[in-house]
Amino acid sequence: xxxxGIGKTQLWAEGVGLARRQGLRVLTTRPxxxxxxxxxxxxxxxxxxxxxxxxxxxxxxxxxxxxVALALEEPNAVGPDxxxxxxxxxxxLRLLARPQPLLLGVDDAQWLDASSRAVLAFAxxxxxxxxxxxxxxxxxxGYVEVDDLHALxxxxxxxxxxxxxxxxxxxxxxxHSFPVRGVYVAAPGYALARADVPGGALVSAVGGAPVED
Numbered sequence: 001x002x003x004x005g006i007g008k009t010q011l012w013a014e015g016v017g018l019a020r021r022q023g024l025r026v027l028t029t030r031p032x033x034x035x036x037x038x039x040x041x042x043x044x045x046x047x048x049x050x051x052x053x054x055x056x057x058x059x060x061x062x063x064x065x066x067x068v069a070l071a072l073e074e075p076n077a078v079g080p081d082x083x084x085x086x087x088x089x090x091x092x093l094r095l096l097a098r099p100q101p102l103l104l105g106v107d108d109a110q111w112l113d114a115s116s117r118a119v120l121a122f123a124x125x126x127x128x129x130x131x132x133x134x135x136x137x138x139x140x141x142g143y144v145e146v147d148d149l150h151a152l153x154x155x156x157x158x159x160x161x162x163x164x165x166x167x168x169x170x171x172x173x174x175x176h177s178f179p180v181r182g183v184y185v186a187a188p189g190y191a192l193a194r195a196d197v198p199g200g201a202l203v204s205a206v207g208g209a210p211v212e213d
Contacts, residue, residue: 008107008137008138008139009107009108009137011137012105012107012135012136012137013107015105015135016028016103016105016135019103019105019135023100023101024100024101024102024103024133025096025097025099025100025101025102025103026102026103026104026105027045027046027047027049027050027096027102027103027104027105028045028046028104028105028106028107029041029042029045029046029105029106029107029112029116030045030106030107030108031045031106031107031108031109031111031112031113032108032111033111035111035112035113036111036112036113036114037113038113039079039113039114039115039116040069040070040071040113040115040116040119041113041116042106042112042113042116042117042120043069043070043089043115043116043119043120044069044070044071046104046116046120047066047070047089047092047093047096048070050092050096051066051067051070051072053095053096054066054091054092054095054096055067055072057091057095058088058091058092061081061084062084062085062087062088062091063088064080065080065081065084065085065088066080066085066088066089066092068080069085069115082118082119085119086118086119086122086123089119089120089122089123090122090123090126090127093123093127093130093132094127094130094132097130097131097132100131101131101132101133102131102132102133103132103133103134103135104120104132104133104134104135105134105135105136106120106134106135106136106137107136107137108137108138108139109136109137109138110138110139159189161189161190161191161192162187162189162190162191163185163186163187163188163189163190163191163192163193164185164186164187164189165183165184165185165186165203166183166184166186167182167183167184168181168182168183168184168202169184181204181211182202182203182204182211183202183203183211184200184201184202184203185197185198185199185200185201185202185203186199187199188201
């Protein structure tokens with residue numbers, strides 16, 4: 001996240017290339033300003049290339065909803081049902097992640113159309129324990145609801161004894177293959193260091209009681 005010209009896209013492209021070299025399947029979208037007004041433009045970029053793989057595997061209602069969103073079938077008067085479409089996207093990502101881990105790459109996420117953003121947010125909240133990751137860039141002055149990208153960075157930090165803690169974010173959870181819950185030790189400070197709690201530790205329980213966030 002940051003202003004234009006600081007190298008976000010270059011870093012993103014390096015990350016995408018590294019993921020591919022390590023054997024991940026990578027699906028990408030790189031929306032521009034005009035794309036933000038086109039419903040499901042991002043969704044078509046992400047899963048349109050895999051339509052032949054996933055559509056035959058989906059239940060009929062999900063198959064039709066996704067096919068309409070991908071402009072492969074004629075829509076009815078009201079378009080695809082948002083709930084059915086979101087479920088079809090989740091099911092599609094699970095199917096695509098079965099043979100190999102899957103990475104979704106979104107460059108300039110502030111231009112992602114609202115329909116695709118909503119479907120992506122729905123999916124990320126339900127795929128925290130799956131082999132599905134997200135690599136995204138966001139222009140600072142653009143508009144994007146970070147919560148819609150499932151809390152890529154924590155919103156609150158706690159300073160304690162010279163250390164810094166925060167709720168485990170989605171991105172950190174993906175980095176360490178943890179479920180999205182618990183408290184992450186960004187810096188231990190003197191208090192936690194004396195208790196042999198290192199930086200990067202995840203606090204999941206205190207005194208036997210589970211810690212959610």
